[in-house]
Amino acid sequence: MMQESGTEATSNGPANQNGAANVEGGARDARPRSVTTPSALDIAAADLIHLQQHQALQVARQILLQQQQQQQQLQPQQGTGLKSPKGSEKQPSLQVPVSVAMMTPQVITPQRMQQILQQQVLSPQQLQVLLQQQQALMLQQQLQEFYKKQQEQLHLQLLQQQHVGAQSKEQQQQAQRLAFQQQLMQVQQLQQQHLLNLQRQGLLTIQPGQTTLPLHSLTQGMIPAELQQLWKEVTNVKEENSSSNNSHRGLDLSSPQPPKNPLLNQHASTNGQYMSHSLKREGSTLDDHHHSHHSHPLYGHGVCKWPGCEAVFEDFQSFLKHLNNEHALDDRSTAQCRVQMQVVQQLELQLAKDKERLQAMMTHLHVKSTEPKPTPQPLNLVSNVTLSKTAPPEASPPLSLPQTPTTPTAPLTPLSQAYSVITPNSLHHSVGPMRRRYSDKYNMPISPDIVQNKEFYMNAEVRPPFTYASLIRQAILESPEKQLTLNEIYNWFTRMFAYFRRNAATWKNAVRHNLSLHKCFVRVENVKGAVWTVDELEFQKRRPQKISGSPALVKNIQTSLGYGPALSAAFQASMAENNIPLYTTASIGSPTLNSLANAIREEMNGAMDHGNSNGSDSSPGRSPLPAMHHIKEEPLDPEDHEGPLSLVMTANHSPDFGHHRDYDDDQGHDDML
């Protein structure tokens, strides 16, 4: 009976279990109190960062732990810097046998990653985790560093001006100053964005009433170009000498102008690279809340923050010693730096993407944010916030295919090796049945760039985050006549998703099963035979029933009413984007960004979950739809309901995946009301 049983050996196997699940479990950390204080941006950011780092690390740790052993057994490879030299002594407290594991991630260079990937020493999931971890760490560190540095620079400049009082240089310096200020702004923006992102993801709790966040003022949305600039600066740090450059080049990480300001030289002993840090802001206005005295970007909470290094130190001095000894300027450190840069870049790209999405969302919803507008690039964070509060319901992005992560076809950036390395293609090994839903929450939605997604799924053997039912419906709805024969449906699957070019027997069986099982799919006898159509009512009905009955529904509703939905939607969207890329790449269940997402999610806890998870329905699996539902359901604004929905659907070519919201709506209303 199995027609094609032979054709495709289901090699998938349970291998691709959701690493996510596991990860999640471990990834819980202390959750920082909600940062609502506007003024304490820095602190909040720092805390968040911390949290994030920890979570990411933990997650990675768990995974790595398991596989490390394997890895070692299979291939005791020590790349350039797979293992950090020190090793044992450190981490009195963090004693996880993971020393190697932990380090590995950080130390891995892009090349290394590739190697590993190819050798499959590490599972895609692991790699992703690593990547993610790195990203988180990097971003944070970078941001902080930049921030501080810039501040320092600014300060220095000012001091110079005052002390030197060189008339001849006045102009130049002023120009410099301006440049610095600009940079500072940029950094601040970046930071804020990051913050917002976190917020949006639920890490930070946004108080319903508190619509205005301090961030707003600053956040203007960074432009990729700006980011790149920043980036460049960072990268060039060493080569550049602040003194020489005028405007842009204010950041000189390597050797700032220690000489200029004697006061700042306290930590001269530290690695040259970070001297500036040590200098830090003397009179800086901002941050500095944490690391009170020995504030060093690489030293926090008594732990060495160097990627992959969690050495614990009693005092700052020993830390400095460690820093100079273990993290001196060598190949390894350099490689690590490089990786981090890449990671940061990736994050920046993601950020840009998110902004774009936000903009699109806002535009779509006609939300007049405080912001500028429509240009894709400059989205505003502010708008985010506002959105969450003001337009919670519609926040949901237009439905379309899930975001494309790193679209295989569209390389994010030249540097993004990490990404490229972890391309879907390289990971598909574990492609198997869709079974595991990593949490529906993760999968979500849909972003405007359907095309990209399409391409992504068309080329990457990544399991699409949608249920069979959703896909079938999509296929049918996409057809001109809204009806397809079984075979046509099959063809759609194979055409649209590389993933379905394998294991035909399995998924075809699933398709048939779904067609028969769900009432929403109606078989119509046709001249040519039989075709399948979609009964939207039924489709929509499905949800309601479930939901209505369950208490969860109530919860959902409640949350949805509040800002919850918006938040969740946004969160989901963002997650989707972030995750998906990685996630997708990593064979279906990999926790790349997911790990982060998980962590965040955990942090967020109920709020998000309730809101988003539409419980049973949408979640079916991985469908992104859920988010939409809630959004729609929300009674907040009439407009929201319909506007977003209709628009969404129609707007995108592939509203398909978005369809869910449709039924959601109905359901929600019916049941709920």
Next chain:
DNA sequence: ATGCCTATAAACATGG
């Protein structure tokens, strides 16, 4: 603990 949902697998039916 329970119920619902989805994914899978597979048996079975039917018609060409």
Next chain:
DNA sequence: TCCATGTTTATAGGCA
């Protein structure tokens, strides 16, 4: 008989 198409049953895992 083979195959495509459908239907149905069973099982398992996730989730609320």
